[in-house]
Amino acid sequence: MRRILLLSALVGILLLPMVGNNYVIRLTTIMMLYCVLALSWNFIGGLTGYPSFATAAFFGLGAYTGAICQGQGIPMYLAWILGALMAAVFATGLGLAILRLRGHYFAIASLVVADVLREVVNSATKLTGGGMGFNLPVLKMGVDAQAKLFYYLMFILAILTVGSAAYVNRHRLGFGLRCIKQNEDGANMIGINATIYKTIAFTLSAVFVGWAGAFYASWVNYIEPGDVFDILFSVKPIIMVLLGRAGTISGPIIGAVVFLFMEELVWRNFLTFHAGVLGLIVVALIFYLPEGVLALNFRHLLIWRKN
Amino acid sequence: MGPILQLKGVSRQFGGLLALNDVSFDMQPGEIVGLIGPNGAGKTTLVNTVTAVYSLTKGKIFFEGKRIDGMKPHEISRMGIARTFQIVQPFPKMTVLENVAAGALFAGGAKTLAKAKEQAMEHLRFVRLADFAQSLASALTLADRKRLELAKSLAMNPRLLLLDEVNAGLSNVEINRALELIRSLVERGITILLIEHLMKVVLALCSRVIVLHHGQLIAEGMSSEVVRDPRVVEAYLGSRFTKRQQKGKGYA
Numbered sequence: 055m056r057r058i059l060l061l062s063a064l065v066g067i068l069l070l071p072m073v074g075n076n077y078v079i080r081l082t083t084i085m086m087l088y089c090v091l092a093l094s095w096n097f098i099g100g101l102t103g104y105p106s107f108a109t110a111a112f113f114g115l116g117a118y119t120g121a122i123c124q125g126q127g128i129p130m131y132l133a134w135i136l137g138a139l140m141a142a143v144f145a146t147g148l149g150l151a152i153l154r155l156r157g158h159y160f161a162i163a164s165l166v167v168a169d170v171l172r173e174v175v176n177s178a179t180k181l182t183g184g185g186m187g188f189n190l191p192v193l194k195m196g197v198d199a200q201a202k203l204f205y206y207l208m209f210i211l212a213i214l215t216v217g218s219a220a221y222v223n224r225h226r227l228g229f230g231l232r233c234i235k236q237n238e239d240g241a242n243m244i245g246i247n248a249t250i251y252k253t254i255a256f257t258l259s260a261v262f263v264g265w266a267g268a269f270y271a272s273w274v275n276y277i278e279p280g281d282v283f284d285i286l287f288s289v290k291p292i293i294m295v296l297l298g299r300a301g302t303i304s305g306p307i308i309g310a311v312v313f314l315f316m317e318e319l320v321w322r323n324f325l326t327f328h329a330g331v332l333g334l335i336v337v338a339l340i341f342y343l344p345e346g347v348l349a350l351n352f353r354h355l356l357i358w359r360k361n
Numbered sequence: 362m363g364p365i366l367q368l369k370g371v372s373r374q375f376g377g378l379l380a381l382n383d384v385s386f387d388m389q390p391g392e393i394v395g396l397i398g399p400n401g402a403g404k405t406t407l408v409n410t411v412t413a414v415y416s417l418t419k420g421k422i423f424f425e426g427k428r429i430d431g432m433k434p435h436e437i438s439r440m441g442i443a444r445t446f447q448i449v450q451p452f453p454k455m456t457v458l459e460n461v462a463a464g465a466l467f468a469g470g471a472k473t474l475a476k477a478k479e480q481a482m483e484h485l486r487f488v489r490l491a492d493f494a495q496s497l498a499s500a501l502t503l504a505d506r507k508r509l510e511l512a513k514s515l516a517m518n519p520r521l522l523l524l525d526e527v528n529a530g531l532s533n534v535e536i537n538r539a540l541e542l543i544r545s546l547v548e549r550g551i552t553i554l555l556i557e558h559l560m561k562v563v564l565a566l567c568s569r570v571i572v573l574h575h576g577q578l579i580a581e582g583m584s585s586e587v588v589r590d591p592r593v594v595e596a597y598l599g600s601r602f603t604k605r606q607q608k609g610k611g612y613a
Contacts, residue, residue, distance in 0.1 A: 226466060229474060233452055233463050240450035242434040243412065244517060245468030 067209060071202045083205045083273075085314045086212040088294060090266045092306035093215045095291035098259040100300035101228060102252055103235030104153065105161040110168040110287035112141040112260040113267040117282040118175055120268025121188045130193075134268040141264020142257050149256035153249070156238075165288070172283035187278035190271055204273045211269065215262045219303050222258065231255055232301070293336055299346035308347055363426055365390045365521055365552050366411070371420035371430075373403075373410055373576075380406045382576040383420070388521075393543075393553040395567035395584065397560075399597050402573040404556045405447060408523045412444050413437050424521065438468045443519035445510040447526045447556075453499035457509055460498050461485060464516035477516075484512040488542060504535045511542065522546065525556045540565060560588070560602065572597065 067086075071079055091109060098106045120137035124130055152163040175182045182188055193200055222228040230251045233241040242248050271277045290313065291306075298309025316335055321328040364387035373381040380403045388394055396404050409415045411422060413434045422430040429437055443464075452460050461481035462474065471477035485491045488508040493501060501509060507527050514522055524543070528536050536559070543566055546553060557563050563570060563584060570587045572580040574596040580587050587593055594603050 224474075226474065229459075229463065230467065232455070233467075236452040236454055237450055239414075240452065241463075243438055243444065243450070244464045244513065245435050245438040246463075247433070247435045 071205055076198065076201050079201050079205050081314070081318065083201075083208050085311060086205075086208040087266055087270070088290070088310035088314055089212045089307050090208075090215045090262050091287065091291040092294035092298070092310040093219045093303070094259045094261075094263045096219065096259075096295050096300065096303075096306045097222065097231075097255045098252075099292060100295050100302070100306065101222070101231040101235065102255045104252065104256070105157070105164075105292070106256070106259060107161055107165040107285075107288040107292075108145070108148070108167050109259070109263055109291050110283050110285055111164075111171050112145060112263040113270070113287045114168060114171055114175070114279070114283035115144055116141045116264025116267030117271040117277050118182060118188070118267075119264070121190050121271040121277055122181060124190055124272070125188070130272055134265060134272070137268025137271075138261050138265035141267070142261040145257045145260030146253055149253040150249075153252045153256060165285075168283045168285060168288060172279045175279045175283070182279075185279065187276055187281075188271075190275050190277075192275060193272070200273075204269065207269055208266070211262060211265055216303065216307070218258065218262075219306075223303060227251065227254065235301075297339060297343075297347060305346055312347060364388055364423075365392075365425055366554070367423040368407075368411075369421045369423070371407075371410060371422060372418045373406055373415055374418040380576050381410065384573070384576070384578050385420075386571055386578065386581060388552060388554065390520075390552055391547070391550060392569065393547050393555060393567050395563040395570040396554055396556045396573065397558070397563060397570060397597060398573035402597075403576040404573055405525055406576075407573070408444055408525050408554070408556065411437075411523065412442060435467075438517060441518065441520040442523070443468070443514035443517040443521075444523035445507070445514055445525055445527055447529065449503075449506045449510050451498035451501075451506060451509055451513075453497065455498055456495050457490060457498055457501065458482065458485065458494040460509060461512045461516045464513040465518075468517035470518060481512070481516055484515045487515070487545075488512045489538075504531050507531070507539075508542075515546075519551060521552045521554070523554045523556075526558065527555075528557065528559055528562055536562065560598070564588070 067082065070082060074082070091113075095106065095109055098104050116137035119140040120133045123133035123136050128136070148167065152160060155163050176184050178184070195203070222231075230241065230246045233244070233246055234248050234251060238248055267282060270282070294309035294313045295306045296309070297312055298307065299305030317332060320331045320335070324331045366388040369385050371381055371384045372379065384407065396407065398404055406415065410417055410430070413429075413432055417430050420430070421428060424440060424442060429440065452463065455463075458478060458481050461484055462477040465471040465480040466474060466477035469477070469480065471480055482491065482494065485494055488511055490505060490508055490512060493505065498506070498509060511527065527543075528539050531539060540562060543553065543555070555563070555567060567584050569582065570584045571578060572587060572593050579596060580590045580593045588598060589603070594600060
């Protein structure tokens with residue numbers, strides 16, 4: 055049953071660009087981007103239990119690395135890989151430094167990283183264009199073709215992310231990370247090298263995000279610091295994972311889809327106050343569904359309605 | 362073969378407090394040594410320095426001839442030293458089986474998770490927790506959690522096991538079961554350092570006893586001799602214990 059559902063969803067996503075208009079294609083591309091962000095955060099936040107707010111930093115870093123590389127004449131595909139690598143290397147170094155902190159302290163330390171990077175990009179005017187933003191080379195293809203290209207590219211990236219999440223979840227690394235989440239000292243005592251494990255998780259939480267940032271830069275053709283280092287890129291994935299269920303694979307995906315759906319619905323109906331309404335919904339969800347949508351027992355819900 | 366564990370002039374200072382003061386002793390392979398002393402004497406600190414939870418202020422520690430002070434906790438546990446905690450440290454949201462499998466996987470040399478679970482099941486049978494394999498660790502009673510802790514340590518295939526008050530908070534029946542369990546560990550060839558407040562347990566199990574007081578080693582020797590040592594009586598056991606000993610009851 056689950057396999058059939060999964061397979062039909064995959065086929066649906068693959069065939070969608072044949073039938074959907076550009077709005078649907080764009081929305082689904084964003085949905086897959088959200089899946090990548092949510093599953094990435096899940097490595098460090100959901101599995102390891104370290105509340106990272108660094109997603110925006112990795113996204114922006116990937117976007118600017120990709121953009122600058124392309125500006126220097128490096129082929130687009132290679133530029134994306136470099137964006138992903140840059141985010142990964144940065145996360146490894148950053149992780150070794152700040153993963154010593156726990157709980158709120160770690161959250162604060164990771165929170166300022168995006169701000170620092172934004173200021174660096176803002177002031178390195180020669181390289182990045184500073185606050186003026188950065189124009190990427192325009193692709194020589196039609197608008198429709200471009201939309202479809204990035205749709206499929208994002209699909210591939212999402213599959214890659216899901217694949218690595220599934221791999222980690224089943225293997226020694228995922229098991230070790232769950233141990234660290236529940237009792238880090240205990241984990242050390244049974245032979246887990248917590249420092250290395252946490253750093254790997256942090257790097258995993260960056261590599262696909264950096265990649266997605268590089269895609270994003272090419273996709274929208276123009277980036278500016280305030281756009282790609284937006285704190286919302288850090289906050290949204292956390293909400294998505296909590297909406298679904300932390301530490302699982304289907305949880306973040308479901309959370310991403312539900313979140314996008316709410317975001318779009320609220321944005322359309324409350325043009326002037328959409329962020330506020332979304333905020334209220336998030337607060338309500340966290341109050342009434344603290345364990346996430348996946349924790350709902352749908353059978354119980356049905357019985358309750360019958361009575 | 363030389364000593365399995367060797368402490369040479371080990372000191373540990375916390376601010377102005379000298380928790381361990383120039384402690385030296387050896388443990389021979391296959392031995393079961395009792396570590397006793399009043400509250401705050403430094404017994405748990407000693408275990409924490411051996412397992413690298415705390416660094417040393419002074420001194421050296423050798424395990425099977427290799428110097429281990431300065432190593433990281435995960436390295437020490439992979440070398441073959443396991444411990445239990447006075448305050449149990451399970452992974453609460455994992456099953457009992459997974460808890461033990463973690464020890465087998467990360468320190469016990471199990472290659473895959475499936476293998477680790479297989480080994481874990483054996484250890485659970487050994488400590489008689491097999492029936493609870495699939496329950497959450499947080500659902501166990503204190504006595505069961507202590508046995509879980511023991512199974513987890515065993516899964517790490519240790520050659521040296523440091524047991525930090527495994528019997529504290531247990532009923533008499535439970536203690537007798539624990540005694541049997543510890544005896545069968547010695548039969549497996551595991552060297553044990555036993556921190557214990559119950560003299561009944563110490564006298565029943567340990568051939569040799571080490572006594573700590575204010576961070577200093579004040580006596581060391583055969584259990585029967587050490588309990589008669591006047592310094593030990595004054596610092597820890599009390600004169601009532603000695604009187605009862607003389608009456609032949611042998612209980613503290």
